[in-house]
């Protein structure tokens with residue numbers, strides 16, 4: 001008999017289990033179908049002793065001091081400012097496309113002229129979604145927008161989502177805007193860093209060795225549901241799966257990762273290089289840039305976008321489109337009917353493209369509003 005049965009040991013499940021144990025002194029059982037805790041943020045040391053993010057590179061960044069304070073109970077941080085380059089016509093240019101990218105692509109005088117035009121129209125430090133810049137009535141700005149759209153956005157988006165950019169919610173394309181700035185950092189959040197000993201060590205400190213938290217790995221919750229007694233269920237898996245896909249399956253995009261190790265100290269000049277127009281992968285990330293690890297070898301993760309097929313691969317990205325959001329809302333209405341006994345929380349349960357900090361903030365909010373009452 002436990003107070004809470006928690007499905008999923010990602011950020012959502014671990015943050016809630018810890019709060020329930022520490023603040024309420026109540027017992028949870030976390031059921032996780034994978035062989036480890038940490039969800040998609042799980043990392044491990046490979047055979048060469050290099051820390052690898054199994055499910056793709058995870059960079060922590062946030063403007064929420066509350067989230068930083070919460071996680072800092074379980075980890076120290078290495079300062080890290082992520083930088084991304086896009087390989088365009090053989091040249092590596094900063095992404096988000098910014099004033100430095102302009103100078104690398106165009107001859108000096110043209111770059112100076114376009115920089116002035118952008119500054120006069122938008123001002124230094126502004127971020128303009130590419131689809132908005134494409135609407136520009138100024139001929140030269142429209143031409144520049146078209147160039148950036150074709151060279152940096154269009155094919156990357158098609159590879160990543162198998163959709164045209166305007167088929168996605170505007171919020172998705174706005175995540176990587178055109179940045180009227182010389183700041184080459186990928187994020188501008190107040191806090192940016194990596195857990196000093198990795199994400200798995202942080203999760204271990206959060207929920208490992210806690211007598212009030214039991215963890216069942218390699219276990220699908222559906223297989224044990226009838227044999228466990230609990231007061232409340234916290235579900236952080238896919239909401240459509242919970243309701244047996246009764247309105248249809250929610251679409252996701254999946255990925256295949258290749259982790260390659262090379263006999264050189266560093267393979268590329270920065271954390272991530274995007275390949276919008278070449279290869280069938282989207283990006284290559286060199287982990288040592290992120291983790292500040294020292295090792296004579298280096299490991300890169302290469303991401304190949306894939307269609308998501310239930311039972312065959314993992315649902316990584318909810319696909320934010322009106323139709324899918326409407327479908328999710330049908331499930332959300334079912335969830336409301338059982339809200340006294342089941343709490344849905346997380347990227348899969350809320351069908352939202354949350355970053356790690358957003359998922360922690362969401363779990364803390366749910367704890368305060370629906371559990372610690």
Ligand SMILES: Cc1cc2nc3c(=O)[nH]c(=O)nc-3n(C[C@H](O)[C@H](O)[C@H](O)COP(=O)(O)OP(=O)(O)OC[C@H]3O[C@@H](n4cnc5c(N)ncnc54)[C@H](O)[C@@H]3O)c2cc1C
Pocket residue numbers: 007008009010011012013031032033034038039040041055056057058059060061219220221222236237238255316317345346347348354355356357359
């Ligand atoms: C490739 C990639 C890169 C990312 N990079 C970043 C980044 O750089 N920065 C950032 O802030 N965020 C990033 N994210 C987002 C981040 O991974 C998520 O915000 C976070 O991991 C969500 O946590 P969660 O607990 O909601 O979900 P998850 O981590 O998905 O955890 C859910 C868990 O539930 C388990 N589960 C599901 N169904 C069942 C079942 N039936 N029975 C038992 N267990 C079940 C799953 O196995 C999983 O472990 C990235 C995501 C991806 C996919």
